[in-house]
Amino acid sequence: MESDMSGMKFSTALIHGGVHEDGGTGSVNVPIYQTSTYAQENIGGVPKWEYSRTGNPTRAALESLIAELESGAAGFAFASGLAAETAVLSLFESGDHILLSENVYGGTFRLMDKIFKNFGITFSLADTTDAAAFEAAFTPQTKAILIESPANPLLTVTDIAAVAEIAHRHGALVIVDNTFMTPYLQKPLTLGADVVLHSATKYLGGHSDLVAGLVVVKDASLAERLAFIQNSTGGVLAPFDSFLLIRGIRTLAVRMDRHALNAEKIARHLAAHPAVRKVYYPGLETAQGHAIQEKQAKNGGAMVSFELAPERDIKKFFPALRVVTLAESLGGVESLVCHPATMTHAAIPKETREAVGITDGYLPLTVLNMLALMLGAFLTWHIAYRLRGLAFGAKVLLLSTLNPIYYVSVFWVYSNTLSVPFMMALLDLAVTIYSSKSPLIRFIGGISFSITFIFAYFIRPTAVIPVIALVFCVFCYRGRLFAKETLINQRFPKIWD
Numbered sequence: 001m002e003s004d005m006s007g008m009k010f011s012t013a014l015i016h017g018g019v020h021e022d023g024g025t026g027s028v029n030v031p032i033y034q035t036s037t038y039a040q041e042n043i044g045g046v047p048k049w050e051y052s053r054t055g056n057p058t059r060a061a062l063e064s065l066i067a068e069l070e071s072g073a074a075g076f077a078f079a080s081g082l083a084a085e086t087a088v089l090s091l092f093e094s095g096d097h098i099l100l101s102e103n104v105y106g107g108t109f110r111l112m113d114k115i116f117k118n119f120g121i122t123f124s125l126a127d128t129t130d131a132a133a134f135e136a137a138f139t140p141q142t143k144a145i146l147i148e149s150p151a152n153p154l155l156t157v158t159d160i161a162a163v164a165e166i167a168h169r170h171g172a173l174v175i176v177d178n179t180f181m182t183p184y185l186q187k188p189l190t191l192g193a194d195v196v197l198h199s200a201t202k203y204l205g206g207h208s209d210l211v212a213g214l215v216v217v218k219d220a221s222l223a224e225r226l227a228f229i230q231n232s233t234g235g236v237l238a239p240f241d242s243f244l245l246i247r248g249i250r251t252l253a254v255r256m257d258r259h260a261l262n263a264e265k266i267a268r269h270l271a272a273h274p275a276v277r278k279v280y281y282p283g284l285e286t287a288q289g290h291a292i293q294e295k296q297a298k299n300g301g302a303m304v305s306f307e308l309a310p311e312r313d314i315k316k317f318f319p320a321l322r323v324v325t326l327a328e329s330l331g332g333v334e335s336l337v338c339h340p341a342t343m344t345h346a347a348i349p350k351e352t353r354e355a356v357g358i359t360d361g362y363l364p365l366t367v368l369n370m371l372a373l374m375l376g377a378f379l380t381w382h383i384a385y386r387l388r389g390l391a392f393g394a395k396v397l398l399l400s401t402l403n404p405i406y407y408v409s410v411f412w413v414y415s416n417t418l419s420v421p422f423m424m425a426l427l428d429l430a431v432t433i434y435s436s437k438s439p440l441i442r443f444i445g446g447i448s449f450s451i452t453f454i455f456a457y458f459i460r461p462t463a464v465i466p467v468i469a470l471v472f473c474v475f476c477y478r479g480r481l482f483a484k485e486t487l488i489n490q491r492f493p494k495i496w497d
């Protein structure tokens with residue numbers, strides 16, 4: 001039933017790959033083998049078809065089709081893109097570390113953060129567009145990198161060959177989520193990747209009528225391990241959905257060509273529109289990574305992201321749309337639009353999202369900024385008061401309120417990361433504790449800060465930098481406070497005492 005497509009053009013392989021003909025009837029289409037099990041002749045044999053979790057002819061046709069299209073050793077079909085990712089991540093074990101590209105799909109982040117982390121597989125986000133920063137993110141435990149290019153949703157382009165070379169130098173497996181490109185536009189295995197995965201729900205299915213995931217591996221040993229995982233964990237694609245997916249893939253070339261043509265027109269139109277602040281489309285000459293995209297992919301793809309101008313009300317934008325539907329997902333024949341911060345990327349903590357540039361856009365930030373400014377002023381005064389007393393606190397407050405740089409910096413810092421007021425509050429508490437006369441309170445304070453630091457390190461290693469800064473501040477001040485302790489405490493009795 002399997003066919004040999006070697007030597008065929010890609011668009012021919014789309015139509016004829018995977019299945020040649022049905023042995024029994026000559027059926028041109030892959031039949032739906034809607035069966036859970038197969039009759040066996042006797043005990044002790046090794047039947048080709050045994051049980052449909054282990055193997056099913058319709059699914060097998062799809063698996064061999066995608067393996068051919070991605071130029072890999074073997075393909076595997078799963079019940080969703082995330083089931084495919086779960087199977088791939090099951091290649092790793094407790095103690096392993098995985099590097100994710102910064103802009104990954106929210107569900108990938110959630111899978112690592114809320115599921116695999118519980119099994120001792122840690123991860124961190126890395127900027128895959130900056131080779132030095134990316135290489136610095138490797139640890140001796142890093143066993144794989146999982147990247148998207150262009151990445152969801154800011155369409156950040158990564159040089160797959162370059163990161164694969166770095167990863168292989170560190171002995172890490174290269175996994176590429178090729179959902180946004182499909183093998184028609186980009187073939188990661190030929191660029192150095194070891195594993196390619198797809199949410200086939202998207203362009204491969206192409207009609208928004210199924211949920212599926214596909215994996216293709218480069219070599220036979222990975223194929224053997226993944227086949228074992230697929231059968232052991234069991235998140236396989238059903239025969240009917242396998243049939244639908246084969247049907248969708250047959251028209252991939254014509255759909256992707258037209259999608260990309262339309263996407264580029266829309267991107268250029270939006271880029272010139274006064275209501276739009278920024279457009280992200282790798283096919284535009286001005287886009288980040290455009291040259292790399294041209295080198296490793298056929299065109300810029302069919303996804304366009306954009307930010308509305310700040311004065312436009314995003315809440316009015318969505319209801320005013322005609323033809324384009326507000327919905328999660330992508331890759332169907334119809335045009336969809338989504339708001340990543342509240343939809344596809346809601347699973348990523350706001351702070352992490354904003355750090356990589358996925359903003360909420362329409363939140364009433366002016367009110368938040370005013371509150372943050374007031375909180376900043378209060379904390380500044382309070383720290384100064386704790387250090388030197390009321391009069392000094394008042395002077396610092398007065399000086400800072402007269403200084404425009406203060407407003408600009410507080411406004412900028414507070415509106416960008418909510419962790420800063422929290423850090424300021426901790427610093428305030430630290431100063432209060434360390435300026436205490438009681439050695440017991442200072443001792444308890446010191447212990448609690450060390451515990452906070454250790455927790456912060458394990459919970460979110462990226463938060464370690466501000467925490468180190470905080471501890472550094474506390475210890476710097478500690479010496480000065482002890483030197484002046486008698487004077488300060490005589491003049492301003494502390495609440496802690």
Ligand SMILES: Cc1ncc(COP(=O)(O)O)c(C=O)c1O
Nearest residue numbers: 080081082105152179199201212
């Ligand atoms: C890039 C990418 N990878 C993986 C997934 C998950 O796929 P599925 O929804 O089929 O589980 C998605 C879903 O939106 C996606 O956009």
